[in-house]
Amino acid sequence: MKITYALIALLTLGSTLLCDLPGQEKELIDALTKVGAKGTGNEKAVRAWPAVRKLDASSVPNLLKAMNEANDLGDNWIRSAISEILDRDNSGFPEKQILAYLKDDRNTGSSRRLAFDIILEHKPKLSHSLTPKFIDDREPTLRRLAVEKLLESARKAEKPGKSKALFEKVLSKGREVDQIKEAKEALEKAGQKIDVQTLMGFLVNWHTIGPFDNTGRQGFGVEYPPEKKIDLKASYEGKNEKAKWSAFTTPDPFGMLNVNLQYGEIKEVLAYAHTTFDSDSERPAQFRIGSKNAWKLWLNGELLFARDEYHRGGTRVDQFIIDGKLSKGTNEILVKVCQNEQTQPWTKQWEFCLRVTDPSGTALTSVKTGN
């Protein structure tokens, strides 16, 4: 699901790279990129590790390239190797190559961010001049730096018009919740109305059905009829009465669907929420859900993720970011959201919010009018 054409291209690039590397570098990179889940590959990585001591700074660009084919664990191994080399050998810092690597956005975001951090540490002045150029970067952590610069300028701007323009630019370029919130609040304070729902791509038009039984938290694992088939005209035996689908739109700026409004503040229950999302192409997407209740999320009948935890902290926007792939045409999205038996005031919430973005965090909107 996560494999995209770009990734395949990177893998091809990586394979070519490995063939050209000198022995020790190749052995090391081969070992570090093969570290897998559940501890596999650690032994081989440890055996290859002494090679790090024989490499100098000229190997850093190749190590960065190797991050393109590493998983998150291999990524950490490689960043440790680079750190070790640069701590020891500052003589020939390969600035040009690292800079070129950073600028090539075919490389993974994580490795480019590391390239930037290396430049930041060794050439801070250069890094400061680079930051504003990340304003449209696909890597969220780099883009964030550029947006932060904008925010700093907006906060300091003395003329209201200048400040307004800068905050508006933050809204259009920002992808991180805290930065968007700050700009939204500043503009609203100045009397401007901001449609955050659309800006951030929250799904706000739903059909819900419930309540179904969740006594003893057992309903989380029960396959109620909506999990088998979506039929918005159907009704089923609910916990207390017939459960029917009904339309439910949330006015909340951050797309929070307060299920209590549909069924009352009841306990040991669950409900389903359904919506559709139309895409003009098959594309990778992130499904960003927030909920303090137990939940499950399906895309086109496939379970993307399930989380059986209640009221451990509040609901946050983008609390869970789940990779998926939108199909061309209409996509069916189903959320199961559960409420447990706790009676403390902070356990009243029965809610979730969901938005769809591309992998860089840019909101995707349904191409039809539904959402």
Next chain:
Amino acid sequence: MKNQAIAAFILCLPLSLLANWLSFRGDSGNGIIDNDLSPSIGTDSKSAWKVELPGRGLSSPIVVGDRVYLTASSGPKQETLHVIAYDGKTGKTDWEKTFKATGRTVCHDKTCVAAPTMVSDGKVVVAQFSSNDVFCLDLEGNLKWLRGLTYDYPNAANGLGMSSSPVIANGVLVAQVENDAESFTAGLSLSNGTTLWKKDRPRGANWTSPTVLGKGKDQQVALQSMKGVAVIDPKTGKDQWIYEDGAATIPSSTVLGSTILVPSNGLTALQARGDGKSHTQLWRDNKLGPGTGSPSISGDKFYVINKANVLTCAEIKTGKIIWRMRLKGPVSSSPVSTKTHLFVFNEEGLGQVVQLGGEEGKTVRSIDLKETILCTPAVSKGALYVRSDSTLWKLSD
């Protein structure tokens, strides 16, 4: 004869090894300060220092030889994980390694990703984070192995954050990853990080840390949860004996020899039997329940701080309460104690030194660090190390 042999062995150990503080609440995980620590420690002495930290954290420092090791987390989402080694004499950074979190970094605002305390066997240091990333490095900072336990098991997380500190027993790193969704404890090979065993654990948020019982090859590990305590063989993860009368999920058990003080129904003292397979309940007192911090031991007494910030001194053998006194709270950290004094920091950064040994406790010194302190101090070679979200201090006389 046996005692003489032990004494001779200790005399043969290098001084630096004796001065280690290898894990959360010290080498034995009970807050005992083996060496002396002056009640007059502070920030003004020549050997005292403070350094700015690169990130947040409430993990405690550990000390191996002349170095102080600490974790921190930074970045907008605390996604950058730091493992740092400081020169204990000067506070200079000897090395710092940064990694990227592979697990979830969402936490309650009061805690953060650098919550669990590191552990060492004197040869390597191991850092675990709330993201359930685990890194093993040698004392010079060379990476030996790493694991991403939430990478491996994506539902292993707690929406409020995780905080269990790992322990080392019989060459096995015991990492407790207990939560509502995918709750387990794993035994990882200290030499290469591979999973030796993975044990399903009660589902429920659990912020307590495991504790080690016994010495050498007879070591066992006590895992505490809301269900009680399971004492396991660290080599296999198999239960050796179980106490099933419930236990707290924030303060941890404290061990002295074969006695375990369990925050359960107040406080319950259990005695592990010589066969290693069973136990006896010594006593129980619902007036001795700790708040957030865990009990500390000094001599034949133990000390608990309850939710109302009352410090209680009681006998280990019987649970008999000797005295009680009110501290300036709120206190989240666990106390540490010499034979004569107890040292504890409150959340407002006020260090309180309490004189022990008499019929009542008495605060003899206060040290105001003016920053939020949630960690338990580490002690080595007459100095106390304590950290806030932004500063690491060495306090000395």
